[in-house]
Amino acid sequence: MKVLMCGNEVLAEASIMAGCRFYAGYPITPQNELPAYMSRRMPEVGGVFIQAESELAAINMVFGASLRGVRAMTSSSSPGISLKQEGISYLAGCELPAVIVNMMRGGPGLGNIAPSQSDYFQATRGGGHGDYRQIVLAPASLQEIVELTMYSFDLADRYRTPVMILGDGILGQMMEPVVLNPESRSSKPGIKKDWILDGCKNRAPRVIKSLFLGEGELERLNQRLQLKYRKIAEEETRSEVLYGDDSTIILVAYGTMSRVSRNVVEGLRKQGKKIGMLRPISLWPFPEKELKILSEKVDKFLVVEMSCGQMVEDVKLGIECKRPVHFYGRSGGGLPTEDEIMRELMTIYSSSLP
Amino acid sequence: MREDIVFAGFGGQGIMFMGKALSYAAMKKGLFLTWMPSYGAEVRGGTAHSMVIISDSLIASPVVKEPTICAAMNNPSFQKFEAKVKPNGLLIVNRSLVESEPTRKDIDVMEIPATDMAFRLGDPRIANMVVLGALLAKKTILPVESLIDSMKDIIPEGRRGMLSINEEAIKQGYGYGSR
Structure with missing residues (x-):
């Protein structure tokens, strides 16, 4: 059945269909419909919605939820995404899955609230520090938002890496008929997470960190990350x-x-x-x-x-x-x-x- | 068939809603459509507008630059949008609130005392539906019955009491537009 919702709401609902149960964000136009929808919908599905005190807090709350094994998401628009970059670098360094939504607006600086695509460099080159990559998906319709949102959570879990959904003010604000069909997902969900921090009773403790001071430790991490990124490039490139x-x-x-x-x-x-x-x-x-x-x-x-x-x-x-x-x-x-x-x-x- | 529509007025006139109502009816008819709000830094008492494109083929951008149909619900929006209507397009003027006189000779202008008609129906907020009815009398985008049918789906449950007055408003607007 077709429904009429704006892109931000469609993305929010698709993330819930994908099993997202933790959302933290801070308001900014033109993506406010997304947290607004989440604030109503998350309690209905037993998830958690938090309006954080800042963008920094939001991305670090996502970090916390992710290391506990929960599918977690945050969203913002350009200036807010800039603030999240440190957190994204930490997610990449700790190999934590997360989905970050950027409904781009005009920049640089506070810019304006009109649609824009000028965060391409930041998204694809990595706005944070270090030798990391994030997967970046760019939907072109509301129907594709449904498909790519679900896909992004599966990718994030499979590769233990942050994934960004890159839209713009138009895609976030506009409505067009869309079918919310969970069966439209292009990948298989449900990966056993044997790395999460859920209490170490009856098992050896685990550590998740991005600080590696030992001789050659950090280089080994970076080599492993590069292997992972090569695999992603081979298997997950998409175009039409x-x-x-x-x-x-x-x-x-x-x-x-x-x-x-x-x-x-x-x-x-x-x-x-x-x-x-x-x-x-x-x-x-x-x-x-x-x-x-x-x-x-x-x-x-x-x-x-x-x-x-x-x-x-x-x-x-x-x-x-x-x-x-x-x-x-x-x-x-x-x-x-x-x-x-x-x-x-x-x-x-x-x-x-x- | 393709119509690029702008609904414009001030906050509280149901400008976003009239776009959504028409969009929903178009979706039920299986047409392609997009809806896009003006989400800029709008000022109180100024204009807000929603843009709707209805077509029988795929729609690229949802942004309307040159409307083929424009409904101006108040004076500031009339002043803002009269010049933007595409030649041979339709401009619907809410005569109850628009003081200015139309100057364009190359477009079709329909004047309708929508807010007065809505007052007589018992609620001035229903002027938007009067105008939608009039629009469908002038332009055969979809049958007026399908808009009336759609109302029960889009009016939230808590406001079902508004259903009959909405229906009446659409019918009166349609009647006015058919004259």
């Missing part, structure tokens, strides 16, 4: 390709921008123009293999973002700069329109004709 076989130009866009780009591509295809699209669904790991395959077949790339150009760097790296990569973006609340993208595309397209 439209018209990959016969396109001259490939648009690359994620999340909200991929919705607008898709319409541009479909419109131009109807006119017989050979335009295609790559939509990264996992931003880390980034779909480098898919890009490399495309770069053998197409002439040019156009990256479209609600930022001044961040993902465009990963596209260049992905194709090892073998093809020209163009960029169109707007920032600080600007939303590239179909007309603007079309204009940009046609300039590039006509310059590539013989």
Whole structure:
């Protein structure tokens, strides 16, 4: 059955469907519907909702719940996510699963509350310190929010690592029909956690920490983490390709921008123009293999973002700069329109004709 | 079919709700739709608006830049949105509260004393439903009956008493719009 809820509420309900039973957060627009929904819903399912005194407190409460073995989540928007970075680094260092939601708004600084995609660097490079990675998933519709939210909890548990769901003000605020179907999950839940801190009666005590002062200890941890990240990159990269076989130009866009780009591509295809699209669904790991395959077949790339150009760097790296990569973006609340993208595309397209 | 709709008014006029009501009815009809609120730093007494897109094909961005239909429920929103309506589009003006006169000649303007009609029904807050009824008389996005049917699903249980007055408001608006 289809229901009508905003993206923030859909994400909250999907996390409960995934077994999330601990939520801590601090209010910030444009994601407030998420904690508001959780405050009502968590007590109904026997979970815990805490409005923390700050973003820092919230991420560290998630840390505590996670080491006790509970599926835990926090959410915020850009400035609040910046505050959580220390906690995310600790989660990565302690190999604790957690889901962090960022409904991006304009920055830098306090910025504004308009939708934006300018936290791509922070999300994919790691805003906290140390040699760590976090999985980053970017849904493009409310239905995909359902699927990816459930998937993110499974990934977090399987790899014992923080996972970020990266949306924006539009995805959080908008409503569109959605089916809340637990069977839509793309991975298997239920992993036995033999590392949690649940009282050491009748067993040896366990330690969860990120401080390693012994000779070579920390390097060994980092080597293990890198092996884990390589495995994640091999097995969990996700993307969608439209018209990959016969396109001259490939648009690359994620999340909200991929919705607008898709319409541009479909419109131009109807006119017989050979335009295609790559939509990264996992931003880390980034779909480098898919890009490399495309770069053998197409002439040019156009990256479209609600930022001044961040993902465009990963596209260049992905194709090892073998093809020209163009960029169109707007920032600080600007939303590239179909007309603007079309204009940009046609300039590039006509310059590539013989 | 595709309509880009803006509902605009001040807080308390049920601006978000009228968008949701129409969206819900469209969902029941199996249409594609998006709903998006204005969630900016709105000022008291100023305008709030909700944007609804209803289409028979996939919708990209939920943001409405150039509405094909706009309902201006108060004077500030009339002043804000009159110029934005797409040529040949429809502007519904709540004559009870909008003092300004329309200046556009390239759009269809429907004036309706929605708040006065709602007063006579017993509750000025119901002006939003009067306007929705009038809208469906002018534009055949979906049958007015499906909006009326939807009301029982979207009015919360504690307010079921409001069901009949909502239905009456939609019918009167529809009647006014059909003239």
